[in-house]
Amino acid sequence: MADKPIKSDPGFVDEVKALGGINVEACFNCGTCTAVCPLSSGASSFPRKMITYTQLGLKDKVLESPDLWLCNYCGECSKSCPREAAPAETMMALRRYAISQYAPPGFSSFSRMIYRSRAFAWISMILISLIPLVLMLGLHGPINSSSVLMFTFFPEHYIDYIGITLGVIILGVMLYGLGKMYYMTTRGMSGFQGEGHSANGIKWLQEFTKTLFKEVFIQKRLDQCNENSKGWRERLNSEWFTHMTIFWGFIGLLITTSLGFLIPSAISVPLTNGLYIPVTEPIRLLGTLSGLLLVYGATRAIINRVNKSEIYSSHTYFTDWAFLVLLLLAGLTGYSLEIAYYVNSPLLTYALLTVHLIVVFDLFVVAPFTKFAHALYRPLAIWVSRARQYIETT
Ligand code: SF4
Numbered sequence: 485m486a487d488k489p490i491k492s493d494p495g496f497v498d499e500v501k502a503l504g505g506i507n508v509e510a511c512f513n514c515g516t517c518t519a520v521c522p523l524s525s526g527a528s529s530f531p532r533k534m535i536t537y538t539q540l541g542l543k544d545k546v547l548e549s550p551d552l553w554l555c556n557y558c559g560e561c562s563k564s565c566p567r568e569a570a571p572a573e574t575m576m577a578l579r580r581y582a583i584s585q586y587a588p589p590g591f592s593s594f595s596r597m598i599y600r601s602r603a604f605a606w607i608s609m610i611l612i613s614l615i616p617l618v619l620m621l622g623l624h625g626p627i628n629s630s631s632v633l634m635f636t637f638f639p640e641h642y643i644d645y646i647g648i649t650l651g652v653i654i655l656g657v658m659l660y661g662l663g664k665m666y667y668m669t670t671r672g673m674s675g676f677q678g679e680g681h682s683a684n685g686i687k688w689l690q691e692f693t694k695t696l697f698k699e700v701f702i703q704k705r706l707d708q709c710n711e712n713s714k715g716w717r718e719r720l721n722s723e724w725f726t727h728m729t730i731f732w733g734f735i736g737l738l739i740t741t742s743l744g745f746l747i748p749s750a751i752s753v754p755l756t757n758g759l760y761i762p763v764t765e766p767i768r769l770l771g772t773l774s775g776l777l778l779v780y781g782a783t784r785a786i787i788n789r790v791n792k793s794e795i796y797s798s799h800t801y802f803t804d805w806a807f808l809v810l811l812l813l814a815g816l817t818g819y820s821l822e823i824a825y826y827v828n829s830p831l832l833t834y835a836l837l838t839v840h841l842i843v844v845f846d847l848f849v850v851a852p853f854t855k856f857a858h859a860l861y862r863p864l865a866i867w868v869s870r871a872r873q874y875i876e877t878t
């Protein structure tokens with residue numbers, strides 16, 4: 485990597501403390517945390533290195549390191565720290581810092597404020613909720629109270645326009661963040677940005693596919709952290725299983741919604757017997773099962789956090805709560821809507837549709853600034869880390 489001046493920011497440690505790195509200054513660099521971490525290795529040595537960077541104010545070093553995202557927040561390091569410096573919390577705080585720094589200008593300040601001020605976060609959430617509420621109140625059609633005419637009440641193409649506009653903005657924010665992260669974690673390294681890039685194309689593709697399968701689809705590293713959960717009962721209660729249910733529930737609902745948009749007849753054409761699409765219809769069935777997974781995973785995660793049963797669930801930020809509660813509400817309002825629709829209760833259906841759309845809108849707006857962001861940044865970091873190791877050893 486090309487040499488460049490190292491800048492130190494004395495205020496960085498206070499910023500990390502404000503983001504949850506509650507006791508980072510207590511660390512005296514013994515290295516116990518790195519020794520016990522199940523994911524740290526010679527090439528990717530953390531969390532001690534990240535804590536040292538923080539104490540020295542080396543914020544660029546933090547943002548340039550993919551190691552930040554290799555941590556799965558299992559809490560083992562915090563349990564073993566002789567100084568109670570809470571290294572797991574510092575790693576989490578650094579990820580919040582990174583999320584705010586990778587965001588586009590404007591979104592970056594918003595992100596920092598929702599992490600730092602609970603009042604700002606609450607007010608923002610209320611204002612964000614008002615957008616779909618005002619749209620629903622202003623744009624809705626006739627209210628038929630004798631039978632459910634959902635898309636007469638709120639035409640489907642309005643939902644599509646709002647969804648597409650929101651999706652494009654959120655996708656733009658996420659792609660910007662991923663691009664900035666890629667730039668920062670690879671700049672100056674030959675093989676990434678410059679010579680050698682094309683020569684390593686096949687290797688990059690192989691590593692990318694492996695990362696996608698192992699780290700996204702089956703979340704192997706998180707499973708590695710739950711190595712004590714060998715029996716089925718422990719496995720079903722593990723953080724890994726909770727993550728998997730939320731991830732696959734979310735993906736299933738995303739696929740259902742996309743198919744509903746691409747093949748509208750699959751979810752919106754009423755049958756002649758007064759009911760709508762049977763629950764056994766494949767797309768609807770996929771949505772129902774995915775919703776179950778999502779509700780199960782979000783409920784488990786919330787219970788763990790309320791009980792503070794593990795170190796990783798003992799310090800919950802407002803944004804973590806917001807994401808989990810919105811996930812759960814999205815699932816529950818979706819099911820309630822489905823039931824009201826099937827029992828042909830018009831006014832209840834319209835009210836639930838309004839609440840459901842507000843919740844889903846909020847969920848997507850805040851997603852890039854909550855724990856959801858790690859679902860994007862972590863796989864990229866793991867891929868960059870592997871590719872960096874490959875370059876350094878060849
Ligand atoms: S965080 Fe704790 S265990 Fe890790 S190096 Fe510092 S004092 Fe040692």
Ligand code: SF4
Binds near residue numbers: 530555
């Ligand atoms: S929280 Fe777990 S994965 Fe993260 S640094 Fe600590 S021991 Fe390693």
